[in-house]
Amino acid sequence: MRLRLIVCSALAVMAAMPFAAQAGVIRVESSTIGISGQSTLEVYISGSTTEDLLDFGFEMTITPDGGNLTGSEVSFLADTSYANDTDYVFNGQGNPIQTPDALGTTIHIMDSATTNSVPLTSEFLIARVGLQHTLFGNPADASSDTFTVSFSNTGDASHTWFWDQNYDDLTMTSFTSNSVTVTTQAVPEPGSFTLLGIGGAVLLAARCRRRKHAVTLERNEVRG
Numbered sequence: 555m556r557l558r559l560i561v562c563s564a565l566a567v568m569a570a571m572p573f574a575a576q577a578g579v580i581r582v583e584s585s586t587i588g589i590s591g592q593s594t595l596e597v598y599i600s601g602s603t604t605e606d607l608l609d610f611g612f613e614m615t616i617t618p619d620g621g622n623l624t625g626s627e628v629s630f631l632a633d634t635s636y637a638n639d640t641d642y643v644f645n646g647q648g649n650p651i652q653t654p655d656a657l658g659t660t661i662h663i664m665d666s667a668t669t670n671s672v673p674l675t676s677e678f679l680i681a682r683v684g685l686q687h688t689l690f691g692n693p694a695d696a697s698s699d700t701f702t703v704s705f706s707n708t709g710d711a712s713h714t715w716f717w718d719q720n721y722d723d724l725t726m727t728s729f730t731s732n733s734v735t736v737t738t739q740a741v742p743e744p745g746s747f748t749l750l751g752i753g754g755a756v757l758l759a760a761r762c763r764r765r766k767h768a769v770t771l772e773r774n775e776v777r778g
Contacts, residue, residue, distance in 0.1 A: 578602060578674060580612070581730035582703050587628060587687045588737050589696050594633060595703060595734065597663075597681040599643060599716075601674025605724055607643060608671035609717040610680065611664035613707050619700040619733060625691020626699045628734055629658025631684030643678035644668075652683060660706065662713065671719035687736060696736050704731035 578601035587593035597614075599607070616628055632652040636642050644650075650665040663681045672678070689696055707713035708729055716724040 582732040599680040600677040606671040609666040619702040626696040627688045630654045630661040633684035636682040699736040705729040
């Protein structure tokens with residue numbers, strides 16, 4: 555009788571405890587960025603057919619890794635344009651929030667499915683963040699600089715959480731960091747090539763008008 559009571563008590567305690575399921579891995583893709591340019595970096599989550607995701611939050615940091623970093627810096631920029639991407643884990647039913655810190659070296663990302671949890675049957679995009687390179691010195695010194703993007707506060711439930719449809723914790727088996735490498739040449743922003751072309755045409759037209767005006771004044775002086 556006593557043994558039965560002990561077993562029942564143990565089962566009751568286990569039922570009251572939050573259930574932690576194994577969900578798989580979350581990883582950062584590598585990225586490159588041009589000098590004084592902007593780029594993006596993607597984060598992916600994968601799991602098993604038995605797990606689903608309803609709500610998540612996590613934090614990443616970016617730190618210098620190698621090279622001459624005295625005049626080079628890469629910081630995070632908020633970018634939530636992926637909310638309706640087909641490979642986003644909460645495609646069409648999410649509203650991602652990204653909050654960089656004042657220096658842009660740490661960013662917190664969170665979202666929640668508004669309709670249904672998503673089975674982690676394959677690898678999904680879970681975030682895309684913007685990157686900004688700032689040059690303080692000689693461009694040659696910044697070439698090939700590398701920065702490591704890693705997950706931080708993974709053991710702090712106020713910073714990192716992954717919940718299933720029952721609001722049970724999904725335990726990430728690994729958090730995989732990666733690097734951002736500075737390339738030797740600045741890459742114009744998307745659409746800037748057109749803007750550069752328009753700007754060049756405007757400058758050329760203005761230069762032609764100024765030259766025509768100067769020639770007219772010179773001819774008038776000669777006639778006078």
